[in-house]
Amino acid sequence: MLLLGMxxxxxxxxxxxxxxxxxxxxxxxxxxxxxxYTILDRLSEAGFVSMTTEQEGNRPPRKVYSITPSGExxxxxxxxxxxEMLDLQYFEEDIGMMFIDHLSTEDAKEAxxxxxxxxxxxxxxxxxxxxxxxxxxxxxxxxxxxxxLHAEKEWLKQVIGELSRHNPI
Amino acid sequence: MLLLGMxxxxxxxxxxxxxxxxxxxxxxxxxxxxxxYTILDRLSEAGFVSMTTEQEGNRPPRKVYSITPSGExxxxxxxxxxxEMLDLQYFEEDIGMMFIDHLSTEDAKEAxxxxxxxxxxxxxxxxxxxxxxxxxxxxxxxxxxxxxLHAEKEWLKQVIGELSRHNPI
DNA sequence: GACTGATTAGTCAACACCGACTATAATAAA
DNA sequence: TTTATTATAGTCGGTGTTGACTAATCAGTC
Numbered sequence: 364m365l366l367l368g369m370x371x372x373x374x375x376x377x378x379x380x381x382x383x384x385x386x387x388x389x390x391x392x393x394x395x396x397x398x399x400y401t402i403l404d405r406l407s408e409a410g411f412v413s414m415t416t417e418q419e420g421n422r423p424p425r426k427v428y429s430i431t432p433s434g435e436x437x438x439x440x441x442x443x444x445x446x447e448m449l450d451l452q453y454f455e456e457d458i459g460m461m462f463i464d465h466l467s468t469e470d471a472k473e474a475x476x477x478x479x480x481x482x483x484x485x486x487x488x489x490x491x492x493x494x495x496x497x498x499x500x501x502x503x504x505x506x507x508x509x510x511x512l513h514a515e516k517e518w519l520k521q522v523i524g525e526l527s528r529h530n531p532i
Numbered sequence: 533m534l535l536l537g538m539x540x541x542x543x544x545x546x547x548x549x550x551x552x553x554x555x556x557x558x559x560x561x562x563x564x565x566x567x568x569y570t571i572l573d574r575l576s577e578a579g580f581v582s583m584t585t586e587q588e589g590n591r592p593p594r595k596v597y598s599i600t601p602s603g604e605x606x607x608x609x610x611x612x613x614x615x616e617m618l619d620l621q622y623f624e625e626d627i628g629m630m631f632i633d634h635l636s637t638e639d640a641k642e643a644x645x646x647x648x649x650x651x652x653x654x655x656x657x658x659x660x661x662x663x664x665x666x667x668x669x670x671x672x673x674x675x676x677x678x679x680x681l682h683a684e685k686e687w688l689k690q691v692i693g694e695l696s697r698h699n700p701i
Numbered sequence: 702g703a704c705t706g707a708t709t710a711g712t713c714a715a716c717a718c719c720g721a722c723t724a725t726a727a728t729a730a731a
Numbered sequence: 732t733t734t735a736t737t738a739t740a741g742t743c744g745g746t747g748t749t750g751a752c753t754a755a756t757c758a759g760t761c
Contacts, residue, residue: 368631378709391630393622398748400711423709423755442635445628446643449650452621453562457676459614461560461669462537466611474615481618500630507626507687514683518676547739567718569741592725592739 364445365392366402367430367438370412374429377403390492391504403428411437472526475519482516533614534561535571536599536607538666539581543598546572552666559661560673572597580606641695644688651685 369380380403381396394402406412411434418424430438463471489509494502538549549572550565563571575581580603587593599607632640658678663671 365627365630368627368634371631371634376709377711382708390620391622391626395749397712397750401747425709426711439634442628442631443639443643445625446632446635446640447646447650448625448628449647449654450624451559451654452623452677452680453560454621454673454676455619456614456617457560457673458534458537459611459617460673460676461534461667462540462611463615463669463672464667465537465540465608466615470612471615474612477616478618481616485618485620498630498633500632503632503691504623504626504629507623507629508621510687511621511680511683514680518679522672545739546741551738564719566720566742570718592727594739595741 364438364441365394366399366406367411367434367441370428370430371435371438374427376417376425376427378425380428388501390489390508391501406434410434468526468529472523475523475526479516479519479523482512482519486512486516533607533610534563535568535575536580536603536610539597539599540604540607541666543596545586545594545596547594549597556666557670559658559677560670575603579603637695637698641692644692644695648685648688648692651681651688655681655685 366380369375369383375383377400381399384392384394384399385396403412403414407414407428410431412428412430415427415429416424417427466474486509489505489512492505535549538544538552544552546569550568553561553563553568554565572581572583576583576597579600581597581599584596584598585593586596635643655678658674658681661674
């Protein structure tokens with residue numbers, strides 16, 4: 364769906380797509396080069412995108428991917444589904460939380476304080492994501508992350524507070 | 533790490549482990565039966581757990597997994613790392629957000645209202661998770677989810693509000 | 702004149718994970 | 732008495748993802 368979306372506005376070639384993902388959307392999505400190529404192939408087989416080869420000067424040839432009408436329909440379908448969906452998240456970090464009572468209160472607290480620092484740093488990172496980009500929506504997504512990071516921070520502070528109450532210095 | 537943690541308190545056999553994951557931890561983690569068996573094998577090969585076979589009556593034999601001292605060390609190492617770590621999350625849902633301007637305001641709003649309902653429902657679900665379980669930590673993790681779901685709800689309402697402002701009825 | 706880094710394109714083997722399936726024995730329900 | 736369910740154990744092929752690798756051309760730097 365992401366890849367279809369990137370082709371909705373206009374056709375792009377593979378390198379460009381991967382550039383945008385890596386340099387502009389790195390905060391929001393995690394898709395590697397090889398994966399992107401594989402998916403583009405799949406989309407092409409399914410008839411959602413078409414490929415043409417271009418050559419500019421003597422440079423290596425580019426493969427230009429364009430979305431087909433069928434691909435556009437698919438995109439809008441996926442878009443609606445995606446906006447309605449709520450995929451229940453699983454957090455690797457919760458696994459640690461489940462066993463937090465296996466550490467001493469001090470050790471646990473120390474670990475969580477480290478984590479708190481990382482959350483703060485992450486918040487700073489997101490704040491500094493530039494505001495131009497592919498579309499308005501990207502900023503909304505960045506905002507989403509910021510919002511959730513703030514919530515995470517609040518929660519962490521709460522947990523740390525409870526730890527302190529259980530075992531004050 | 534999860535599996536090591538489940539064996540820290542006492543040995544368990546495979547079926548039991550999968551039962552607990554499926555029935556008691558389904559809200560928090562997502563590991564399928566076949567995966568669990570594979571991981572248990574890997575842990576066994578790595579020397580972090582040992583297996584013995586038991587037979588009770590004429591029932592199918594059980595494989596009982598116990599954690600080894602090396603496994604315990606590994607567990608505590610992983611636990612510390614896990615508690616400090618902050619893995620930056622990627623949300624499939626953000627991909628839709630990135631392209632939200634491709635839908636009409638009404639359609640977008642409708643989709644997000646659906647989603648809001650699902651968030652509410654999810655919150656109810658988590659509220660009703662029973663409070664006994666494997667350890668204190670499980671409740672902390674459930675609480676974490678609740679906290680983040682509330683944040684998600686708030687944010688969604690905010691986005692919907694902005695949509696309405698852009699295109700009031 | 703040599704070398705580095707960007708631009709463009711992939712490939713491919715390895716890995717993790719999962720869904721669907723297979724077994725068997727006891728126990729409960731019809 | 733047959734049938735369904737629970738307890739117990741996996742296996743295995745298919746899918747998606749990735750890291751590491753290969754190629755070639757051009758622009759710029761030392």
